[in-house]
Amino acid sequence: MNGLTRGLLSTGLLLGAILLVLASGGAAAGDIPRLAAVGGGAVALRALLLVPGVGRAFGVFALPVDLGASLTLVLFALTLTGGVTSELYPLLLLEVVLGRLADGPPAGRFLTVAATAGAAALAVPAVVGSVSLPIGPLLRVAWPLAVLLVLEAGGLLLVASPAVESRDSTAARTGNGAVTPQAPSARDGRQDLLHDLKSPLSVVRVYADLIAEGARRGEPPRPEHLTNIGNEIGLMEALVGVIRPAPAAPAAPPSRPRPRTDLLKLLDSLAESYRTAHGENLLIEYVSDEEGIVVAADPVAIQRALRNVLDNAVKYTPAGGQVRIRASVAAQHAFVVIGDTGIGMTREEQKRAFDYAYRGEAARASGAEGRGLGLALVRELLEEQGGKISLLSEPGRGLEVTIMLPLHRPEAA
Amino acid sequence: MTDASIFIVDDDPSLIEAVAAVLSEEGYRVAGASDSRAGLLAVLADPPDLLVLDVNMPGLNGWEICDIVRRQTTTQDVPVLFLTGRGEVRDQITALQVGGTDHLRKPFRVEELRRKVRALTSGRRHKESR
Amino acid sequence: MKPRGHRPLRLVPPAPPEGVAGVERLRLERLATDVVTGLPLQPDPGVGFERVAGMGIVYLQLGRFAGVESLYGWELYDRVLSLTASSLREDLESSGLKEQHRSLSFNGCDGFCLLFDLSSRPVERQSALLEPEARRIRQGVLRRLRQAFGRIAVDLMNVYAGVASVADDPRVRPSRNLARGILEAVRAAEAHQSDARKGRVEALKKVLSGRGLRVVWQPIYALADRSVLGYEALIRGAAGSELEMPDALFTVAREGDMLLELENLCLETIFSSLPRAVRSSVLFVNASARLLTHPVFLDERNLAEMKRAHASIVVEVSEKEIVWNYPAFREVLERLRAAGFRFAIDDTGSGYSGLETILQLRPEFMKIATSIVRNLHQDAIKREVLASLLSLGRQIGATLVAEGIEGEGELRSLAELGIPYGQGFLLGKPAARISAAP
Numbered sequence: 001m002n003g004l005t006r007g008l009l010s011t012g013l014l015l016g017a018i019l020l021v022l023a024s025g026g027a028a029a030g031d032i033p034r035l036a037a038v039g040g041g042a043v044a045l046r047a048l049l050l051v052p053g054v055g056r057a058f059g060v061f062a063l064p065v066d067l068g069a070s071l072t073l074v075l076f077a078l079t080l081t082g083g084v085t086s087e088l089y090p091l092l093l094l095e096v097v098l099g100r101l102a103d104g105p106p107a108g109r110f111l112t113v114a115a116t117a118g119a120a121a122l123a124v125p126a127v128v129g130s131v132s133l134p135i136g137p138l139l140r141v142a143w144p145l146a147v148l149l150v151l152e153a154g155g156l157l158l159v160a161s162p163a164v165e166s167r168d169s170t171a172a173r174t175g176n177g178a179v180t181p182q183a184p185s186a187r188d189g190r191q192d193l194l195h196d197l198k199s200p201l202s203v204v205r206v207y208a209d210l211i212a213e214g215a216r217r218g219e220p221p222r223p224e225h226l227t228n229i230g231n232e233i234g235l236m237e238a239l240v241g242v243i244r245p246a247p248a249a250p251a252a253p254p255s256r257p258r259p260r261t262d263l264l265k266l267l268d269s270l271a272e273s274y275r276t277a278h279g280e281n282l283l284i285e286y287v288s289d290e291e292g293i294v295v296a297a298d299p300v301a302i303q304r305a306l307r308n309v310l311d312n313a314v315k316y317t318p319a320g321g322q323v324r325i326r327a328s329v330a331a332q333h334a335f336v337v338i339g340d341t342g343i344g345m346t347r348e349e350q351k352r353a354f355d356y357a358y359r360g361e362a363a364r365a366s367g368a369e370g371r372g373l374g375l376a377l378v379r380e381l382l383e384e385q386g387g388k389i390s391l392l393s394e395p396g397r398g399l400e401v402t403i404m405l406p407l408h409r410p411e412a413a
Numbered sequence: 414m415t416d417a418s419i420f421i422v423d424d425d426p427s428l429i430e431a432v433a434a435v436l437s438e439e440g441y442r443v444a445g446a447s448d449s450r451a452g453l454l455a456v457l458a459d460p461p462d463l464l465v466l467d468v469n470m471p472g473l474n475g476w477e478i479c480d481i482v483r484r485q486t487t488t489q490d491v492p493v494l495f496l497t498g499r500g501e502v503r504d505q506i507t508a509l510q511v512g513g514t515d516h517l518r519k520p521f522r523v524e525e526l527r528r529k530v531r532a533l534t535s536g537r538r539h540k541e542s543r
Numbered sequence: 544m545k546p547r548g549h550r551p552l553r554l555v556p557p558a559p560p561e562g563v564a565g566v567e568r569l570r571l572e573r574l575a576t577d578v579v580t581g582l583p584l585q586p587d588p589g590v591g592f593e594r595v596a597g598m599g600i601v602y603l604q605l606g607r608f609a610g611v612e613s614l615y616g617w618e619l620y621d622r623v624l625s626l627t628a629s630s631l632r633e634d635l636e637s638s639g640l641k642e643q644h645r646s647l648s649f650n651g652c653d654g655f656c657l658l659f660d661l662s663s664r665p666v667e668r669q670s671a672l673l674e675p676e677a678r679r680i681r682q683g684v685l686r687r688l689r690q691a692f693g694r695i696a697v698d699l700m701n702v703y704a705g706v707a708s709v710a711d712d713p714r715v716r717p718s719r720n721l722a723r724g725i726l727e728a729v730r731a732a733e734a735h736q737s738d739a740r741k742g743r744v745e746a747l748k749k750v751l752s753g754r755g756l757r758v759v760w761q762p763i764y765a766l767a768d769r770s771v772l773g774y775e776a777l778i779r780g781a782a783g784s785e786l787e788m789p790d791a792l793f794t795v796a797r798e799g800d801m802l803l804e805l806e807n808l809c810l811e812t813i814f815s816s817l818p819r820a821v822r823s824s825v826l827f828v829n830a831s832a833r834l835l836t837h838p839v840f841l842d843e844r845n846l847a848e849m850k851r852a853h854a855s856i857v858v859e860v861s862e863k864e865i866v867w868n869y870p871a872f873r874e875v876l877e878r879l880r881a882a883g884f885r886f887a888i889d890d891t892g893s894g895y896s897g898l899e900t901i902l903q904l905r906p907e908f909m910k911i912a913t914s915i916v917r918n919l920h921q922d923a924i925k926r927e928v929l930a931s932l933l934s935l936g937r938q939i940g941a942t943l944v945a946e947g948i949e950g951e952g953e954l955r956s957l958a959e960l961g962i963p964y965g966q967g968f969l970l971g972k973p974a975a976r977i978s979a980a981p
Binding site: 426443444445447451452453455480481483508509513515 | 552924
């Protein structure tokens with residue numbers, strides 16, 4: 001269920017609640033404008049949250065049903081029947097804010113329910129006195145609570161989706177709607193691993209044989225063969241869970257005290273090379289406000305990391321799309337943001353993007369080949385250099401990768 | 414026979430490059446695809462003198478590609494060399510049943526690769542020399 | 544000097560959406576057509592809906608009652624099917640109903656469906672037209688199969704034909720009407736098959752009660768010097784009868800639940816007629832797992848009697864049988880070895896299970912399946928398989944015997960690979976009387 005559907009559903013529930021009040025004859029003519037204002041305000045709030053920037057600011061990508069707010073508004077409508085109790089307003093605001101937290105850890109959602117229950121407790125006396133229903137006094141008290149529970153239960157079902165559950169992958173199975181890639185069992189993992197090792201092993205064997213043959217002819221090993229072997233070994237190490245894949249840099253001089261890379265120049269040449277390869281299908285843009293950015297990082301590692309990210313961007317963006325590279329400086333760090341207009345990632349995929357050998361549904365479905373190791377390696381490469389990486393995505397709208405690297409400081413180490 | 418054209422389909426681009434590194438040294442013209450579907454279409458459009466197929470690939474696997482290739486009159490005689498990850502007798506039989514010509518178990522030695530490619534490209538050129 | 548070039552690798556980009564669609568079409572075509580016969584896998588009447596009524600169906604069923612494919616291998620069955628398909632195509636060209644013929648299809652395993660548009664003929668006449676056509680087609684197929692394969696496989700491949708007409712019933716959907724008609728034809732063919740089967744079971748009963756079996760001996764030679772290692776005892780029924788070949792005998796026995804009786808009679812026949820040449824070399828006898836695990840067979844006196852009749856007996860059991868009956872087998876093996884019998888795995892390499900389990904039995908002999916030996920001089924993959932079997936044999940101390948050697952090329956390849964022993968038509972045909980050296 002996507003954000004739009006959920007928003008509509010929540011609005012529908014709200015309007016239903018208002019109708020309920022009207023039907024029970026609880027609202028007087030003068031209250032209708034107030035009810036309309038409340039209803040309109042709730043709809044406006046939901047619409048606002050659907051606007052990408054705002055939703056992102058609140059950390060919401062898949063909008064859950066805003067049950068909390070719906071419920072309190074039901075209560076609000078009910079209390080109208082007994083006169084407005086202004087004490088409820090702050091609670092309402094608190095409720096809406098906490099409803100946003102429904103996205104996060106379960107604690108937030110408990111708060112939502114607690115606030116709602118509190119509001120209900122306050123509303124009950126007001127309701128009891130004014131609504132005349134052909135039911136006994138006990139039921140008169142229980143009725144609003146029952147409405148609450150029914151709506152909350154319905155909401156919990158709708159709200160329990162992968163985007164809402166926490167990082168627990170087993171919890172993701174309770175999903176309703178979104179397809180959750182299952183965490184592979186340990187045994188499958190081992191079989192896959194053994195199978196996945198065969199290819200890099202074959203590559204290493206080929207280059208090792210070529211080097212041996214060359215040696216018999218008295219030739220030195222070719223650098224590109226060694227580089228390729230290094231890359232494949234790094235891949236195999238990553239597959240078996242070794243933490244530090246070695247950067248393949250056979251010609252790099254040993255132990256330089258302070259590595260430095262001209263980042264803009266590097267990005268320039270990368271952009272040029274990707275333009276040459278993919279310029280026909282994709283618009284590759286490179287912008288920066290800076291004149292020069294030098295980072296304290298190993299150029300080979302950075303290049304490998306950037307290439308990985310760019311390869312992904314190119315791979316998962318269909319023809320006609322864009323890849324934007326943007327470099328800037330802030331707080332003693334350089335920032336490289338690589339954005340694309342490709343298939344993007346769902347929240348679940350983003351959470352697992354840095355796991356080894358994980359590829360999301362859309363990536364697999366897109367048919368592009370890949371081992372799914374890219375981002376895991378990239379993160380390690382960057383962290384080794386003192387950098388960081390983070391993702392932002394709207395499924396179907398694109399992915400933005402932000403890489404942060406420490407600036408090179410001219411004073412000696 | 415050198416100057417023969419070889420097409421490799423394998424979902425690992427590094428392996429394609431590695432095999433190409435060996436075979437182009439021998440003088441073969443090598444082309445490849447890591448997308449199995451694109452590889453099949455390329456082979457059908459322009460039949461090579463030898464087709465090297467990985468078996469396990471997402472989308473369309475090596476067995477299916479060989480089966481389809483054997484059904485088209487333009488490619489039914491192209492020799493097919495399978496790169497298999499497992500060495501069970503069953504796989505060897507499946508290779509026969511889909512019309513494969515030979516197979517190489519991964520990881521293989523380059524000398525074995527050269528030997529098999531030489532054997533499979535000797536004698537018959539698939540296309541007339543221009 | 545080796546040419547040292549380095550041409551750049553040309554990499555084909557991923558398939559565009561039209562490419563993907565093109566591949567999906569090829570996959571669907573693959574599903575729609577059988578590669579061995581070249582025939583569509585679905586009957587296609589090619590007429591408007593209203594003319595389904597009056598469609599005549601001839602259904603030809605290959606009687607796989609002995610499981611030809613698992614006995615002889617998929618390659619032989621491929622040839623049987625493609626020969627049947629081309630026979631049908633040829634016969635249709637010269638058929639009196641050629642103008643009415645609409646579709647020839649294959650059901651994917653053992654049946655061929657022919658559709659004829661007989662709607663212009665009156666209903667009563669339709670079956671009168673179809674029956675003789677079915678007979679003619681059936682005879683044509685039988686004749687060609689016999690020509691190509693001799694009697695061996697064909698006795699297993701008895702062909703049955705059934706006919707049906709699609710009734711004119713406007714209440715029924717035409718596609719289902721046609722499908723139902725086809726099913727009717729299939730049932731008619733199956734009915735013929737079942738009648739034939741009953742007849743065969745009766746015939747077997749007569750053979751058993753009259754002890755009508757005989758033995759022929761096929762020599763096994765050392766490939767290096769053509770010295771004789773021993774003889775395999777092969778059972779035959781009455782010459783020229785349907786129940787002449789062991790596969791036919793055993794299949795009918797299975798159908799009539801007379802397997803043990805048959806095997807007992809086989810052993811009796813073998814041991815009561817051992818020629819001198821056989822007595823002075825090794826005797827290879829086929830036995831099923833069922834027989835070997837039967838208490839009557841394993842009875843010590845029985846085993847001792849067999850040993851008295853012949854000093855050096857090798858019991859051959861098919862690889863598939865061992866796989867299915869492994870635990871029972873293991874136990875039995877000790878008893879047999881204690882009694883002085885040796886043991887051979889027959890048809891090795893034709894099963895699809897890993898060989899490791901079987902090799903734990905450490906057979907003294909491994910007989911390589913005919914399907915692997917066939918044309919192996921032209922087939923690199925088969926040679927690989929054989930090489931690995933050879934090395935396996937060395938590891939466990941088993942002697943390899945190649946079965947079904949029919950050509951010089953095969954013989955040469957086997958000798959080159961180092962296979963020590965072989966048997967087959969090329970080296971020596973099974974015969975009742977044993978001649979001198981080949």
